[in-house]
Amino acid sequence: MTCAPSAPEAAAPASWRAVTVRYPFRGADAVGPVTLAVRPGERVLLLGPTGSGKSSLLNALTGIVPGIVPAEIGGDVLLMGEAASNRPPSGWSAEAARLFQDADQTLCGMRVGDEIAFALENRALPEPEILRRIEVAMRRAGLVDAMRDRRTATLSGGEKQLVALAAALAQETPLFIADEPTAHLAPLAAARFRAVLDADTGSRAFIVVDHRIDDLAGCFDRVVVVGANGGIAADGPPRTVFRERFADLRALGVAMPAAADLDACLRDAGVAPSVPPLTVSEALETLDPAPAALGAVRAFLRGRVASPAERPGETVARLENAACAPLFGPVVLRGVDLAVRAGEAVAILGPNGAGKTTLTASLAGLLRLKSGRRHGALGGVAFQNPETQFIGGSVIEEIRQSLNGKHIRTKDRNAAADAAQQILAHWGLSTLSAAHPYELSQGQKRRLALVSLTATDRWPLLVLDEPTAGLDAAGARMVAEAVDGFRAARRAVAVVTHDLDFALMTCPRAVIVADGGIIADGPTAELLADAALLARAGLAAPPVMQALSWLERHTQC
């Protein structure tokens, strides 16, 4: 499927005509052929399964590919009607602003003000204009003026992402490109990005790639889906695409808003609203609580709220009045009492920088406590940065080492190789078995790290740190199924996540970390229904909670 632009092509901020991208030493194109044009003022949500080539398309647009990253480009890539190859990547900074996924890796100014000013200084804008833009961009990104002189090294992860957002906004370009802007953001910081999209009603065009789209779906005029074969699989207004192409997109493993799932259930029951909803509240606001509707909402919630274990297991790991601190760091959490049991999955929730990772590393026994006691066996951790874990020279070697350690007996090698291949096939990584782990996409790296950790039953406690960041819907479903499998195998699981829908789906119990300690510990659904608690922890209830409370309200009636 292709989309012809209705506006004159010269005015299109971005267009691709039969574009293909092929990287050196690769037998197939990473993406394409793609024909697509983005009109001025249009907001486009670019979706696709992990590894479908979305980032390659964006990189080709601003000349990063092949200007910096070598690749062979077929077809024509046009930016503001001019061939992208006409200028070096630096020559497009007045036309296209780019917000990268990981702000940490892209900051280059010492202070917040310097960071925001950087692109403007490069364009040799006059100083008063730069100062005006800094002020406007900081206000739009929700950064207070007092932060202007703060060193970026002292900011939390969420604050850095907001600084990167302000820096991109300050460029005031006709095209704004964001690559997974909310992947590492706490809900309130993600809401700030949505507010920016909502408020920008001018002629600036947006192209956003993201997998967490529940809060964003309503901001876009158009959804474009890149299929697994590298071509355009769907293109149209979000409401139409998510309703009419629901089954196809689900089969592709593309992220869709929870409202699309709810809409499908309501359609199956014959009670769907005439206008396809983009949010759960939209779907429910006119819904008559008739038995068919109640059944449809129950069907939607099935599998979205984790059930507690049928029989509570023995305690696997326990912290007693613990003071937790990172290596060489000061104490960040005090008076922590936390126990996890076999067959239990606990979500560790909280704002950026609250100490969630330190808590789980302490629980796993990888960090020594400053005071207090820890009981139980050591746990295995799937780290936030999956590259940290890799020790093998290839994907298959990574799995083999996890299965057997370094000292494999010769007669066991074939058996280990077979087992490793089976595991890779189960996780959809078979075709990558010879690739170096660092060559994989972010989502594939995350899956590999998880596989290598869970390939054996060595660890009775598993800690998964942001396991769904960078994963598409199919990848997230796979992780959710894996967590269910660990629980069934009587292993204890602690999941650190900003994805509250995922927490609700996989973890019957949640712990909220904030203000230097654990401020709440209880059933996930109960904690996520407590608005005051969520506000204190800088969290926002996931959309599924609206369906849950609707159902409770109408069932009681």
Next chain:
Amino acid sequence: MLTRIHPVVKLAVCTVWLVAAVLVFAASFQIATIAIAVVLLVAIERRPPLFVLALMVPFALFGIGMLTTTALFREEADFALRVAAEAPFGSAAVSAGVVLFLRAIACGMVSAVFVLTTDPAGLVKALMAQCRLSPRVGYALFSAMLLVPDLAAEAQQIRLARAMRSSRPPRRVPGPFETASLVVPLLAFAIRRAGRAAISMETRGLAQGAPRTILGAPVPSRRDAVFAASAMLLLAALVQAA
């Protein structure tokens, strides 16, 4: 007060002073340099005396190495022995060693004065504005400064991942073998990180040779000239006295 001096002027004064500390082989000059640095840090910059004392420890340890080496291997230090023959510290060898010891501390303290009173961002901006430092080099320095804490954090993550595989918590301070084994993965991390930072900077318009604005670069003033002149006069007087 020193924080308000133009970084390039301060860098020039400190460099001249360091060269003098290396060339003037007199205990009195080195003691005076240390005393001036301590007075500047404690009385003017309001740094705690204990902090300033602690700053001297690594330089003192280095100096002690020089002192003992000179005392034990005096035949190898002919020039220093001749220069220090008249110094009031017993034998010539010990005198030479004491001067070397003091020189290590003096150089360390001059560097400490510069580092503790200079904003790195201001320095790099001033070098770009006044000394024509290439913005590519300047922002590479910024990125390198930001990389240091991230390298430390990455090293801790790698240590935790390895500890998990070996089923025991990491030692608080890594041993020599563990430290050596971190070099390659950290180098790989630094290279990847540098590549991503370069892409980010290029997409934000950083180009070779293009004119650019430098926001908030320190501007030299009369105060800087007074500072430089006073420092040079004081230095000349101390050299003369030595």
